[in-house]
Amino acid sequence: MLDTVGLAEKDPDREQPWAELGLKADEYARIKEILGRRPTSSELAMYSVMWSEHCSYKSSKVHLKQFAEIPQETPLANADGTAGVGKMLAGIGENAGVVDIGQGYAVTFKIESHNHPSYVEPYQGAATGVGGIVRDILAMGARPVAVMDPLRFGPLSEPDTHRVLPGIVAGVGGYGNCLGLPNIGGEAVFDASYLGNPLVNALCVGVLRHEDLHLAKATGSGNQVVLYGARTGGDGIGGVSVLASETFDETGPAKRPSVQVGDPFMEKLLIECTLELFAAGIVTGIQDLGGAGLSCATSELASAGDGGMHVELDRVPLRDSSLAPEEILMSESQERMMAVVEPEDVDALMAICAKWDVEAVVVGEVTDTGRLEIDWHGERVVDVPPRSVAHDGPTYHRPFERPDWQDALQADTAAGLQRPTNGDELRDTVLRLVASENLCDKSWITDQYDRYVRGDTVLAQPSDSGMIRVDEETGLGVSVATDCNGRFAKLDPYAGAQLALAEAYRNVATGGASPLAVSDCLNFGSPEDPAVMWQFAEACRGLKDGCLELGIPVTGGNVSLYNQTGATAILPTPVVAVLGVVEDVRRRTPSAFGAEGEAVYQLGDTRDELDGSEWVHVVHGHLGGLPPRVDLMAERALATLLHDGVGLLTSAHDLSEGGLAQALAESALRHGVGVTVGPSDDSFVQLFSESAARCLVTVRPGEEGALEAMAGALGVSARRIGTTGGDAFTVEGAFSIPLDELRAAWTSTLPNALGA
Structure with a gap:
């Protein structure tokens, strides 16, 4: 029987699977307090994915807020010697950061993780990681122009590394190559701590004119909400949102939600279709569908806009007609976008979507009720304040403390280890x-990626940084590097985060770019371990202090927790991406x-x-x-x-x-x-x-x-x-x-x- 709002009010004591969906008892109690009743099964599905660690940042946001202390612009000198400034046009809280690079151009870039899905299903996990970050960039109004892939694996001698590495590399390359996006950099690092928990971080860079900036908000009562792109299926139900919010056991993940399945050719159509919609000037708000799918897109658009939205869920095009409303709301099927348009522009939107063979359906409208209301075949299955789903999730002040073993670790220096004493030993050490x-040499990996498609790649692997030309006439361009040494972060997470920042900053500068902005992907073990939370807190503090000293802002990023197998956490791995501006890529x-x-x-x-x-x-x-x-x-x-x-x-x-x-x-x-x-x-x-x-x-x-x-x-x-x-x-x-x-x-x- 369909669990409606009316039914939820009549049987408040019904048993619900909140624990199986990853919610804690106090979180479930809080949901009931917000609603003044028990949630419907559809509401429970929405809260469970949106309040997951991956989507809500509930263990990390108390530490992330310090990045707001960093000035949001980077002073630059223009090519003619006059003073210029790299202003942030959109920052933390948006799909991706957007930075002014001069001449009316802006660049958006962001790095995110797809770690656990890539362990469960290496090819699709990595491929959909690329697809998701590309849509984040697209949603800002930008054309995606390049990707990067910082990767971490267990030792090469381990059989499971031979299982995951080829699939992950093929997934990154297969999806990016099909999209026609050059892969201009990244890393491949091996360490025993990543065995059973590889890290797949994906970065995308996009270019836009200032006037093309778009934000994720639903405003204007009566405006229409359009879902367009691929149909919704059963793949990815509770995928990254749940899978990335728990620790793997010794034999693999305790839960194995379906990993999303990507279609890069559909994504390519989606990109071109969306850019034409932007050019037509008919989009008032837009959001990609990634982690948490429709639950995220509807609640975030409504919350960031006028606060109300009504959706007819049975209008959503499905690949599987047997899906229940809860499953439709949780599905993380790929290659989908949600746009808000004025009623008179719906026909124009439909015509552009039809031109690109992209299915589009009006699924709802913006309201002034302050509620997110979702119906299924005429029955109300969701009636919630959207901000409570999207932004007012739990905030944890997890205990953290410097671990007992840190002093002994730092005292155990390399000073007494045998060093080469003659030329032959030095020679052997160099070769080893x-x-x-x-x-x-990482060519076995990078040769599977197209580095020069689109014709604007200036530098790529194995150069210190990737460089892309933005404007053909003036030579304006950008340079990006990603770096992190997890061993340094284990020895001292504060200094380790700053060393990651410094190395990426330096790598961007080697080509001649002026470092401009930072994005980060903070990969750590379980937040329920006080030692891990201390590492995380110290890394955040180090990154904030480092950015303040260098005068460079954090534009956004990603946190990936629960990266451990059993009790063994990965090396703390705060990957830092630095973007720089190049006045003329011909002079590099x-x-x-x-x-x-x-x-x-x-x-x-x-x-x-x-x-x-x-x-x-x-x-x-x-x-x-x-x-x-x-x-x-x-x-x-x-x-x-x-x-x-x-x-x-x-x-x-x-x-x-x-x-x-x-x-x-x-x-x-x-x-x-x-x-x-x-x-x-x-x-x-x-x-x-x-x-x-x-x-x-x-x-x-x-x-x-x-x-x-x-x-x-x-x-x-x-x-x-x-x-x-x-x-x-x-x-x-x-x-x-x-x-x-x-x-x-x-x-x-x-x-x-x-x-x-």
């Missing part, structure tokens, strides 16, 4: 590290050696900082001590030098994982240009330390003085360490490795492990 899982700095006879410089200071490094991880399997020191003012000065040095610098490559040795190897291998560097008092520390605020650069013969003068004026140390040329990577007095041998070690790891 370049072939290691985290430092090896490449990230590899391009010619022989150029002077090689290291910018920034190297200290004996090996705790948490790739050397200690690969060679000794050790984790302990303190991460490298954070100096954000040094990062800011270095970024200024890299920006101002465009045209002077012939290459720039950041120093991070693997240290100077890895940067020299990658810079030499890219175009087959060797390098010789001089000896030092401690070649081991110089080669493998992972001190921050450093970069490897080259200049043409005769321009050394100009670089040194520029660096001196900014207070950046600049030390000439060698010269490009030849066919080997040589450290004078220590070792020489032919580039062919170096390349064989670097490129063989993934093909050997996964199959060519």
Whole structure:
């Protein structure tokens, strides 16, 4: 029997499956208090998905609110030297952040997670992660122009890594390639903590004119609510909203809701159709349907607008006619959008949708009742205040405290571990590290992605950052990088978040961009563990303080909790994405050696900082001590030098994982240009330390003085360490490795492990 509002008022004591839907007893009691009765089964479905951890941020929002303390604009200098400003046109709380990049253009970007669905069903989990973030960007009024994919896996030697990695990579590539979106960057990191809980984070960048900005709100009583795109099916019922809100047990997820199934060709039609609707000027509000599906779209549109909406749920086009109203409201079927239009514009909307072969149906209208009312074949099944569903969910002040083991972890430094003592041992260490899982060539992954479709890709993997041209005439463009070292965050989550921010900031700057804005994807274990919540709180505090010091705002992001298997949490992984603006992409700095006879410089200071490094991880399997020191003012000065040095610098490559040795190897291998560097008092520390605020650069013969003068004026140390040329990577007095041998070690790891 259909559970209607009238029936709910008559039988208040009916047993309901609130616990099975992920609600706590006090949350269920709160729902009854809000409604003044028990919820109907449809209302219970809506509250359960919208109050889930994934949708409501109930454990994290008390910590996220501090990002609002960061000024919402980034001062810039225009190409002609006049003062400019990168203003945020839309920020936290919207589908994605939108930032002014000048010349009437704005860029929107955001990063989100699809971790648990990608473990259950790797291909579709990853594919629909890409599809969802693309629709978030589309909903802001922007054309999606590029994607990125920061990934984390268990060790390559583990069978389950061989199960999930190929499927995830194929899902990311398959969906993005079919959409015609270049994949311009990301990461693939391996660690035992991700075994059984891989991380699939997806980022999308979109471009729009200022006047094209659209927001998710339903205003204007009598305006029509139109659902368009794919039909609603049984896939994804309680999908990411429930699946991402609980911990996996030792053998997999305790609950296995259906993972969403993606259709990139339908999404491509949806993109073009939606952009034409925007161009026609007939959309007054829009929302994509992602996590929580119709429950989210209807409640958020109504809540952010005039506060009322009436929906006829039986008008929703279905792929499965047997679906109950609760299932329709919870379904996370992909490739769907909801638009609000004035009555006189409905015919024009329908005509545009028909042109693109996109099904569209008027399912309701905006009201002034302050209620979200949903009917099913003439019976009222939902009557709720929409804000209580979308925005007034529970807020948890979870207990958090520094764990007992943190002091012992930090005291267990790498100082006493055996280090290479001669040239042969240094040589062997270089070869071992370049072939290691985290430092090896990732072409096996990135070659499955189209990096240059659309013709506007300027830089992509394996460059330090991805760069996209926005305006063909002026060369205006943007650069994006994503970074995080989970081992550093485990050693010190506050510093670890700042080091992730600093590395992404530095990577954007190496190409010549001015860092402008931040998005984040905060991946952590169970919030019910006080130690995990301490890590999360410290990472948020570190990111906020870091952004304040760098003068760069957080535009939005995502929190992914319950990333653990049994009692084993992942390394705290606060992935940070930094977006920068490039005045003219034709004037940029490449990230590899391009010619022989150029002077090689290291910018920034190297200290004996090996705790948490790739050397200690690969060679000794050790984790302990303190991460490298954070100096954000040094990062800011270095970024200024890299920006101002465009045209002077012939290459720039950041120093991070693997240290100077890895940067020299990658810079030499890219175009087959060797390098010789001089000896030092401690070649081991110089080669493998992972001190921050450093970069490897080259200049043409005769321009050394100009670089040194520029660096001196900014207070950046600049030390000439060698010269490009030849066919080997040589450290004078220590070792020489032919580039062919170096390349064989670097490129063989993934093909050997996964199959060519």
